[in-house]
Amino acid sequence: MIKTNKIRKYFPAVKSGRMVSNNAASTQVPIQLVKLLKKLIVQYDNVHRGQSRASMLTTAKFEASYDTIAQFIGAPSRENIILYRNTTEAINSVMYSLMTEFKDGDNIVTTFMEHNSNYVPWYGLCKDILSKFGIKVECWLAKFNQKTGELDLVHLKSLVDKRTKLICCTGASNFLGTKTPIKKIREIANLSGYVQPTGEKKSYLLIDGAQLVPNKFIDVKELDVDFLAWSFHKMMAPFGVGVLYAREGLLEKMRPFLYGGDMIAEGKVSPEKVEYNVLPWKFTAGTPNILGTILSAEAIRLLMDFSLNPGQYKYFMTDKKLESSDVKRAMENIEDHEKILIEEALKILDEIQTLKIYGPKNSENRTPLISFNCANKSPFEIAEGLDKLGVESRAGCHCATLAHHYYKLDPPASCRLSFYIYNNINDVRRACLAVKKVCSVK
Ligand SMILES: Cc1ncc(COP(=O)(O)O)c(C=O)c1O
Structure with a gap:
């Protein structure tokens, strides 16, 4: 599992209290790379x-x-x-x-x-x-x-x-x-x-x-x-x-x-x-x-260290060749962590009757993002409501315009939450409960 408590402190944006949950657009930069x-x-x-x-x-x-x-x-x-x-x-x-x-x-x-x-x-x-x-x-x-x-x-x-x-x-x-x-x-x-x-x-x-x-x-x-x-x-x-x-x-x-x-x-x-x-x-x-x-190359090395042994640097700032077995372990660890996060998101959002969730219904076959639409609110209203509650999201077609038209969405848009390695289960709960709150307001 990813030890989020050990790596969150390295991300100034997370440390500042931001609820970083629009990671499918761009992730945050750790302090090690700023110092580098x-x-x-x-x-x-x-x-x-x-x-x-x-x-x-x-x-x-x-x-x-x-x-x-x-x-x-x-x-x-x-x-x-x-x-x-x-x-x-x-x-x-x-x-x-x-x-x-x-x-x-x-x-x-x-x-x-x-x-x-x-x-x-x-x-x-x-x-x-x-x-x-x-x-x-x-x-x-x-x-x-x-x-x-x-x-x-x-x-x-x-x-x-x-x-x-x-x-x-x-x-x-x-x-x-x-x-x-x-x-x-x-x-x-x-x-x-x-x-x-x-x-x-x-x-x-x-x-x-x-x-x-x-x-x-x-x-x-x-x-x-x-x-x-x-x-x-x-x-x-x-x-x-x-x-x-x-x-x-x-x-x-x-x-x-x-x-x-x-x-x-x-x-x-x-x-x-x-x-x-x-x-x-x-x-x-x-x-x-x-x-x-x-x-970018050092980001790979740091990602490996964050996943395998946060706080210790086996790869970051070294010229050590990346062992394939280590890359596999590191990335599988990230994938497992993200499955837990998305499973929780699916569980909470699924309880909202007015919500339509897109994509696979289980965490096995999906990445840590979740897009949805609400029967009585536009995705833009949801995203604005979430922002007021301090939760970052993205509303729009996410440049997947063909797929939004495929669902005959008018406007071609949905709201999306997305997580990464520094997000923990509390982040997911906070973000999804905020969706519940925003969608329940008439
Ligand atoms: C699936 C997919 N393809 C391509 C892109 C485009 O990436 P970039 O904006 O870095 O060119 C994105 C960015 O969101 C994406 O999610």
């Missing part, structure tokens, strides 16, 4: 762009951050890790990099559960970009079960055929909380019969891990995903860094997303020919978010 930022300022310099000791030190720490991130998800090496600003940019980068590979008649299969970040880029590719070049590519949407919040795998399978280049699916819905069956989706992708330019016969599988990676142990080799994207601002790091993992062999062949400085092979630029840098720098054009990258 202050320390890094002394050796502040650019990377790959100087011979000073400060630049060398910063470069080494920056590059090592990629190793930490790779180890965290079981990726073979830093060459599989590309860093962008967020999940949205990471998914867009796949769209732009693969753009010239799409052929007339191809299709992309995604789902009604997606965050707009994993639907709108594919819509844009089909309707805004390829169509202008006379290339017709369709984007199909797989349904989900409105009652259980589970993805309809039979429908998904019926959409996938030998013209499906890519299946893009969320690993966990930011509205329903549903964790999707990635291995089963992989099987469907493997059997599509699509012939990729490499000669491989299968559809690529891209998983939007924004709500999954911060909450669950992920081994990309075991899941056999081709692409995985997520953001660090949902796992204790400051804003500004998102990850694209890509399976070995893909990035070598893919076109760069952004062109410019540092993504070229040293000295290999001429009017006739430009050669690209080695991975992962081929995809790192321009000065990157250096401090954000270092803080």
